[in-house]
Amino acid sequence: MPGKTYPTDVIEQTRIVLDAWRQIKEDLTLGDLTLSMLAGELAQAEPGEAAIVNLENQLTEARNQRDALYTAMWDKVKRVRSAIKGIYGDDSSQYELVGGTRKSDRKTPVRKPKPTV
Numbered sequence: 515m516p517g518k519t520y521p522t523d524v525i526e527q528t529r530i531v532l533d534a535w536r537q538i539k540e541d542l543t544l545g546d547l548t549l550s551m552l553a554g555e556l557a558q559a560e561p562g563e564a565a566i567v568n569l570e571n572q573l574t575e576a577r578n579q580r581d582a583l584y585t586a587m588w589d590k591v592k593r594v595r596s597a598i599k600g601i602y603g604d605d606s607s608q609y610e611l612v613g614g615t616r617k618s619d620r621k622t623p624v625r626k627p628k629p630t631v
Contacts, residue, residue: 525563528556 521527535542535549542549595612602608605617 525559528552
């Protein structure tokens, strides 16, 4: 996907150009471009930008709420698995039912050879 065809600070740059244009000569026209045309486009862009910022803030808040809920759920899942492991043992079928790996199903660790220096 190609990059954007405009800079990320296009609104700020447009404000700077409009202020400078007003100081230079307000009735200056550049071909068919006038000061009022550029100011009108800026006025149309600002509410859209504000709406995007608002929606991004709402999305951030929703993600934070989701992450907090997922963290709480994960803590409870770990507690249940630990309790089942403690009650029935780490090689029990009950422990496997709640998502744990039975002790008899685990691979034994393989020793790595010492590096020669």
